[in-house]
Amino acid sequence: MSMTVPDTNVRAATWFHVHLISDSTGETLSNLLKATAARFETAKPLEHVASLVRSHVQLDKVLARIEQAPGLVMYTIVDPGLRRRLEVKCAELQVPAISVLDPLLNAFADYLGLEQTLRAGAQYDLDEDYFRRIAAVDYTLAHDDGQLTWDLEAAEVVLVGVSRTSKTPTCMYLAHRGIKAANVPLVPTSPHPPELETLRNPLVVGLTASPLRLSQIRQSRLTNLAAEQDVSSYSDETAVREEIMKAKRLFAKHGWPVIDVTKRSVEETAAKILTLLSARRGGDINQA
Structure with a gap:
C-alpha cells in the first residue's frame, strides 16, 4: 500500500478578514490591499467593502459588520467625527485601524505648506x-x-x-x-x-x-x-x-x-x- 508523503514546502493559506471603508469609491483601498497582500505568499484576505460611507447611519452598519467579523480595518474617511467613531470602535475590538493615506497627506502638507481639503471624493471631480x-x-x-x-x-x-x-x-x-x-x-x-x-x-x-x-x-x-x-x-x-x-x-x-x-x-x-x-x-x- 502506497502512502502519499505531504509536501513540507507547501504552506497553508492564511485567511483573514479585511474591512475596506471609504467615503468615496474604495478603489484606492482595493488597490493597496491587493498590492500589500501580494507580498505575503499565503495571505488570503476576505474583503468586506463599504464605499460612500458619509453618514453615522451608514457607519453604524459598518461597525456592526466589523464586530461580527473582526479583522484588519483599512479606511479613507475625511469627516473627523466618523473617523473618531471608527477608531474608537476598532480600539474596543482590539483590531488595527489604518488610515492608509494619512502618511502621504501629512508628508505633502509638510512639504508644500498647504492645508488639506476635507471633501470626500475630491479626486473624482469632473476637472x-x-x-x-x-x-x-x-x-x-x-x-x-x-x-x-x-x-x-x-x-x-x-x-x-x-x-x-x-x-x-x-x-x-x-x-x-x-x-x-x-x-x-x-x-x-x-x-x-x-x-x-x-x-x-x-x-x-x-x-x-x-x-x-x-x-x-x-x-x-x-x-x-x-x-x-x-x-x-x-x-x-x-x-x-x-x-x-x-x-x-x-x-x-x-x-x-x-x-x-x-x-x-x-x-x-x-x-x-x-x-x-x-x-x-x-x-x-x-x-x-
Missing part, C-alpha cells in the same frame, strides 16, 4: 484631467488594431508589433491614464501603413516577444476559435520567428524603442512606456 482621460479612451478605441492610420499623428503613443503582443490591452491601460494611444499590427501578408514612416509627434514603441511564447499563445487562440490550424502558419514557431525578425528590423530602421513583453504584465509594459514618454518630454511626468 480637466477627467475629461482628458475620457478623450484618451475615445481616441484609443477609434485607433485600435490599425484603424484610422491617417490620424496617428494626433496620438501620444503608437504601439507597433506582430499579432498577440498585448498591443490593445496596453493601449487601453495607457488611455485610462490619460494617454492617447494607438496601435498598428504588423501582418506578414500586408505592408505596414506608410503613415508609420513619417510620424513626428507620437512616441512609437515596438513590442516583441519570444517566438515560442507567441506560438503557444496563438495556438491557444486558434483552439479557442476552433480554427483550421492546417491552413495557416499563424501559430507555426518558424513562421512566428520570421515575423518577429522582420518586425525587429523595422524597429531598428527607425530607431524605435523596443519592449519585450514575454515576461511582462500589461501594467509593467505600460509603466515602461510611461517612463519612455516622460523622458521624451524632458521629465514632464504630469501628463503621465
Whole structure:
C-alpha cells in the first residue's frame, strides 16, 4: 500500500478578514490591499467593502459588520467625527485601524505648506484631467488594431508589433491614464501603413516577444476559435520567428524603442512606456 508523503514546502493559506471603508469609491483601498497582500505568499484576505460611507447611519452598519467579523480595518474617511467613531470602535475590538493615506497627506502638507481639503471624493471631480482621460479612451478605441492610420499623428503613443503582443490591452491601460494611444499590427501578408514612416509627434514603441511564447499563445487562440490550424502558419514557431525578425528590423530602421513583453504584465509594459514618454518630454511626468 502506497502512502502519499505531504509536501513540507507547501504552506497553508492564511485567511483573514479585511474591512475596506471609504467615503468615496474604495478603489484606492482595493488597490493597496491587493498590492500589500501580494507580498505575503499565503495571505488570503476576505474583503468586506463599504464605499460612500458619509453618514453615522451608514457607519453604524459598518461597525456592526466589523464586530461580527473582526479583522484588519483599512479606511479613507475625511469627516473627523466618523473617523473618531471608527477608531474608537476598532480600539474596543482590539483590531488595527489604518488610515492608509494619512502618511502621504501629512508628508505633502509638510512639504508644500498647504492645508488639506476635507471633501470626500475630491479626486473624482469632473476637472480637466477627467475629461482628458475620457478623450484618451475615445481616441484609443477609434485607433485600435490599425484603424484610422491617417490620424496617428494626433496620438501620444503608437504601439507597433506582430499579432498577440498585448498591443490593445496596453493601449487601453495607457488611455485610462490619460494617454492617447494607438496601435498598428504588423501582418506578414500586408505592408505596414506608410503613415508609420513619417510620424513626428507620437512616441512609437515596438513590442516583441519570444517566438515560442507567441506560438503557444496563438495556438491557444486558434483552439479557442476552433480554427483550421492546417491552413495557416499563424501559430507555426518558424513562421512566428520570421515575423518577429522582420518586425525587429523595422524597429531598428527607425530607431524605435523596443519592449519585450514575454515576461511582462500589461501594467509593467505600460509603466515602461510611461517612463519612455516622460523622458521624451524632458521629465514632464504630469501628463503621465
